[in-house]
Amino acid sequence: MWIKGDLHVHSRCCKDGSLPVAEIVERSREYCDFLAISGHCRYPEFFRAEQQYAEVLEARKKYDIPIFNTGEVEFPVPRHVIFITTPGNREFELLQALVPCFCRRNKVEGLGAAMEELAFVEKEWGDKVFMIFNHPNAPDVATEDLLAIARSPVFKVLACVDRRERRAPQTWDAGGAWDELLMRGHRISARCGSDFHRHFADGGDDQYPGEFVQDCLEVAENSYDEIFKAYVTGRFFCQAGNVLSSPVFTFSGENRLRIELNFQCEMERIDLISDGRIIESFNDLSEKFCVDIPVPKGRYYRVRGVGKMQKRKYEEGSFEPLFLLNPLYS
Template sequence: MASKSTLKNHLFTSAFGAGLLLITCGVSNTALGQSSHTSPWAPTIINTPPPVASITNGVWLKGDLHVHSRHSKESSNNPIAKILAFSQSVGMDYLGITDHDNHVEGDVAHNTWADPEFKSNSVLLLYGAEWTTTRGHGNAFSARPYDHQRLYDVRDQRDMVVGAVKKELGIHLSANHPSGKDHFGYSYDMLESLEVWNSVLWSKNANAIMIWDDMLSSGRKLTGRGGSDAHHGTPDAPDKATPNSKQAKANYVGTPTTWVFATARTTQAVVDALTNGRVSVSANPYAPRVEFYADLNQDGKMDLMMGDNVVATGKPVKFRVQLTGKLAPGAAYTVSVVKNGGQLDTLQISGKTAMAEFTDTPATLGRTYYRVMVQGPPTAYPQVPESMALSEKMVGLSNPIYFNFDPNF
């Protein structure tokens, strides 16, 4: 598996007691006071994680980060105007239309982005494309146009070359459907995020979740995101016969929905929130949003939220899981608490409280992360009614809260 092979090239030695994280990458040694890397996107020595960002001055924005329009050849009945009209009707705040770049030899700038329909007064449109290569697929995201042709042209070159181009372009790179036929076969060190929930069919994502935990456990602070990967114009029946016609009809914009806690309602703020891990994923635009917080000194005031990274103090931390939005009347929701890839606890949330808490003590030496997954009754998606059955009991998931992670890695 690609994620396992990536781990073999990295050795981590932590000495947070001395306020230092020492990292050795590949065959290049990084010693105190030196900075020597095998690639331009390798990590650097840090002293401590940056100050905690505000968890109150922001806005929750919902959207879909993996949608195909008619500019993807296998897509059907899905012009950009239809996608945007539908997105607006279900209250989407932003959208990533990510057509396959190999269908236009990398020239998305004169196809998807140049389409007269690629504009909206209500939905923030990210610039991006699905980087479609023989070594797997990834989505590129940017708040502004960039030279995607350069990324396409180096798709068969070594990771070091690809990583340098990606850095020069200043884009956010995300692995799509990391397990399976089109898994991401490049170094995960080039990535800012990982598609852990692809399409309406939740059960297909078990391996993606496992890879995510592998990467998190190895020290990579990778945001987990969703993406419908919708190709067809649901709720209308697809124009072309497909082997998965049932899933095609049940899968459209917002299955799943990715929420970002952004500093403002701008495309740059959306990309920044995605990079920083201020992200949760829900089954559809109407499903409850999972929010995950931490109270460092147990004074009743939350200090951290998902995506945040601080140095552990050795004292207990109180964590809070909150469901925001419309909960099913009288329903019970089950929260699975994951710590360092393993199950730590199981909590129950009712429609009355919409909240649950637990306490744990992050280790002072080494890394610790916590994330949560929520299951319960499916939420109706009136515009795509078939989606309820395929999303199963999965309601939503959070990104991690981190302790003692190197924020540059």
């Protein structure tokens, strides 16, 4: 089955958030099957970790969907990362351990410190945790830094879209940093997050978790363990604007690739990318897209697509719907 969710969500427990955790869950339930609450970890004045955790525990009792407890950590290589673990694995202690020792805002800076942090997490939490590098374009992160960080098995996910339509070229572009990582054999996946702070309806400029961007995961059931597994193995795709559902993306034979997509909006272009470049583009698209094509031997294949410009829901102007299928490895 496919489920949708969002791992990048701020609540009132950090200074620039607005809603209690329960209300975020209530309002985003129609868009999300799971959530992570990830307040800015800027102690002590900016983030109330205990309150966030207490609200998450309460919300878990009230709502029957997985709600991860985490935080946006100030990583020594600028700027924000999120560590995800499941409730049974010292979820609260993880942030408590990291923030006092590795917060960039306390002058713990640079690649060396980042590697120390990742080594610490790996030693203490092993394969029970993974890290997302958020908005690699705010500020632009050096590809060499990402390549170094990717040597840690903890780093699994790189963000593409965060907060409204902020799209990271590092992740989106063919031949960008993400492709560099994939070409060097690092199995990193891409995700989109709402970076929800305050909704348009409440005077902010965000949409609810899942309302505009979605991570869509293929799971056996909607559980913490299955969600965790889908993220670390890349069994998911991400999108902005509800472009598609239930894609088929698989090897159909030796050096053959099958792609079957059902679109929910008018499409503009689809690119098949391998080894850092577009190997085929498709422009003449209808509601259904289906190809079974021979492909050259490559180390990985990924697919991205953009839809025709659409009107924004809450304000003037338009946006470009997009999706990214996570790589297949040959």
